Amino acid sequence: MALLEVENLEVYYGVINALKGISFKVNEGEIVTLIGANGAGKTTTMQSVVGLLSSKSGNITFDGHDISKLPCDKIVKLGMTQVPEGRHIFQELTVYENLLLGGFLLKDQKIIKEDINMIYERFPRLYERKNQIGGTLSGGEQQMLAIGRALMSKPKLLMLDEPSMGLSPLLVDEVFDIIKTINNEGTTILLVEQNAGKSLAISDRAYVLENGRITLSGTGKELMSSEEVKKAYLGG
Amino acid sequence: MEIITTIINGLSIGGIYAMIALGYTMVYGIAKMLNFAHGDIIMVGGYTIYVTMNLTGHPLIAIAVAVVFCVILGVTIEKVAYKPLRGASPLAVLITAIGVSYLLQSLAQIVFGSAPKMVRIADMGSLKIGSLKIQVYTLVTLVCTIIVMICLTLFVKLTKTGRAMLATSEDKAATQLMGISVNRIITITFAIGSALAALAGLFYLLKAPSISNTFGSMPGIKAFTAAVIGGIGSIPGAMLGGFLLGIVECISYKIPIIAPYTDAIEFLILIVILLVKPTGILGKRRREKV
Ligand SMILES: Nc1ncnc2c1ncn2[C@@H]1O[C@H](COP(=O)(O)OP(=O)(O)O)[C@@H](O)[C@H]1O
Ligand SMILES: [Mg+2]
Numbered sequence: 001m002a003l004l005e006v007e008n009l010e011v012y013y014g015v016i017n018a019l020k021g022i023s024f025k026v027n028e029g030e031i032v033t034l035i036g037a038n039g040a041g042k043t044t045t046m047q048s049v050v051g052l053l054s055s056k057s058g059n060i061t062f063d064g065h066d067i068s069k070l071p072c073d074k075i076v077k078l079g080m081t082q083v084p085e086g087r088h089i090f091q092e093l094t095v096y097e098n099l100l101l102g103g104f105l106l107k108d109q110k111i112i113k114e115d116i117n118m119i120y121e122r123f124p125r126l127y128e129r130k131n132q133i134g135g136t137l138s139g140g141e142q143q144m145l146a147i148g149r150a151l152m153s154k155p156k157l158l159m160l161d162e163p164s165m166g167l168s169p170l171l172v173d174e175v176f177d178i179i180k181t182i183n184n185e186g187t188t189i190l191l192v193e194q195n196a197g198k199s200l201a202i203s204d205r206a207y208v209l210e211n212g213r214i215t216l217s218g219t220g221k222e223l224m225s226s227e228e229v230k231k232a233y234l235g236g
Numbered sequence: 237m238e239i240i241t242t243i244i245n246g247l248s249i250g251g252i253y254a255m256i257a258l259g260y261t262m263v264y265g266i267a268k269m270l271n272f273a274h275g276d277i278i279m280v281g282g283y284t285i286y287v288t289m290n291l292t293g294h295p296l297i298a299i300a301v302a303v304v305f306c307v308i309l310g311v312t313i314e315k316v317a318y319k320p321l322r323g324a325s326p327l328a329v330l331i332t333a334i335g336v337s338y339l340l341q342s343l344a345q346i347v348f349g350s351a352p353k354m355v356r357i358a359d360m361g362s363l364k365i366g367s368l369k370i371q372v373y374t375l376v377t378l379v380c381t382i383i384v385m386i387c388l389t390l391f392v393k394l395t396k397t398g399r400a401m402l403a404t405s406e407d408k409a410a411t412q413l414m415g416i417s418v419n420r421i422i423t424i425t426f427a428i429g430s431a432l433a434a435l436a437g438l439f440y441l442l443k444a445p446s447i448s449n450t451f452g453s454m455p456g457i458k459a460f461t462a463a464v465i466g467g468i469g470s471i472p473g474a475m476l477g478g479f480l481l482g483i484v485e486c487i488s489y490k491i492p493i494i495a496p497y498t499d500a501i502e503f504l505i506l507i508v509i510l511l512v513k514p515t516g517i518l519g520k521r522r523r524e525k526v
Contacts, residue, residue: 052413072413073418076412076413088407090406090407092406093402101403101414153415
């Protein structure tokens with residue numbers, strides 16, 4: 001059974017039909033990417049799955065639980081979390097406090113400490129800035145903090161909504177390396193990206209989302225060599 | 237010497253304003269609503285003290301009962317009246333809160349009548365230091381409110397729940413992604429605000445031992461003014477605004493020509509500060525970073 005299974009997900013914003021019944025799944029251990037242009041419905045999909053959007057129809061199961069009707073905090077407790085579009089770190093709290101909040105569900109103080117140290121090892125920049133407030137970090141540092149904060153809850157499934165957005169090419173490469181590493185260490189990944197080339201390269205499987213519909217799916221390699229994808233998303 | 241007494245009195249009444257202002261500001265910051273009925277919780281606290289004092293004669297029991305009763309009331313109001321309106325227009329929520337305020341005042345009038353009741357809690361007398369004469373209750377009030385504010389500040393800064401409150405006031409979606417139930421945080425916020433309102437009712441009664449169903453209205457409006465002056469949503473702002481307003485009030489009362497206009501002067505300060513800094517003294521515009 002898949003770790004995450006989405007069936008016939010449909011979302012309306014008033015009269016706008018943002019998702020027109022999409023189905024996809026993510027198996028344990030995979031990196032799965034949804035690629036799509038601006039406005040295709042990627043963020044809507046991510047927010048629906050994690051329960052931030054409640055007016056939706058369709059079936060969503062995660063790790064054997066029906067999560068279609070659960071609120072976000074209950075879904076997160078089941079072991080999934082998200083690095084949201086625009087990162088949404090707590091601007092007025094320090095790097096350290098942001099990480100503590102990421103570990104909100106953990107009970108054991110010792111484990112929280114160890115986990116924060118592990119995050120600092122992975123992202124030395126965060127250690128250097130641990131007492132700086134979030135709002136004063138650069139875009140790249142904010143992205144690292146958002147990823148670190150999400151990892152604190154030790155999710156089975158980590159979802160990332162356009163993690164490369166607004167970053168310099170060098171940092172984009174770094175972010176994709178980090179995602180690949182996190183996946184190698186055992187975390188399943190659902191990624192949403194406009195940067196199709198880099199994301200398909202690290203993906204086991206991928207789906208193409210167009211105007212609220214899934215129009216193509218396949219392995220990362222298959223989609224990279226697909227004529228349609230090349231034309232629409234890889235610049236020829 | 238007179239000025240020192242005036243300032244101590246000002247800090248004491250300011251401490252009460254600050255406690256009430258904290259309720260407004262925390263609820264505003266976290267639930268993003270103006271809890272118009274907050275002042276009436278003070279009134280309910282006052283009547284609870286009146287009733288338990290008559291039944292038991294013990295100030296400490298009266299205070300404890302008032303705090304517990306106000307917390308239950310505040311949390312219940314939130315669940316019954318405000319929670320169903322989550323996501324509704326701010327105007328609908330405000331009108332509901334005004335309705336709750338009138339409901340509480342009318343209920344109090346039905347139960348206790350409209351004639352003010354006398355509440356004698358404790359006669360503490362006054363203190364003479366040289367030529368300085370200070371009422372003991374002002375000192376008690378000042379010390380207690382400062383202790384409460386220090387505890388609240390430490391709670392918000394150092395505990396998990398406090399941190400979750402700060403997170404909620406900044407970004408609800410991100411807070412939920414941490415696995416935090418925003419509804420639970422809102423409940424806790426109303427509980428803390430109501431407990432502070434009950435204590436404010438106590439200190440008010442020490443100062444002026446008479447209560448009617450509009451007992452909470454003026455302190456409520458003054459404290460709201462203090463919260464806005466300090467920067468609504470900001471906890472240190474509510475404290476600063478409260479003390480500032482209290483000192484201005486007491487100084488103004490001491491100057492014969494302006495004494496009758498004291499309330500007007502306080503609201504004028506609000507207007508001037510909002511003209512100079514629309515977010516209040518410590519209020520912040522959120523920086524957006526892409
Ligand atoms: N809160 C909203 N209200 C109305 N329409 C929205 C809202 N959020 C998104 N949309 C619309 O839904 C569609 C999908 O948006 P979104 O999921 O953000 O796309 P993507 O993340 O792929 O860029 C777009 O047409 C967008 O304009
Ligand atoms: Mg998006």
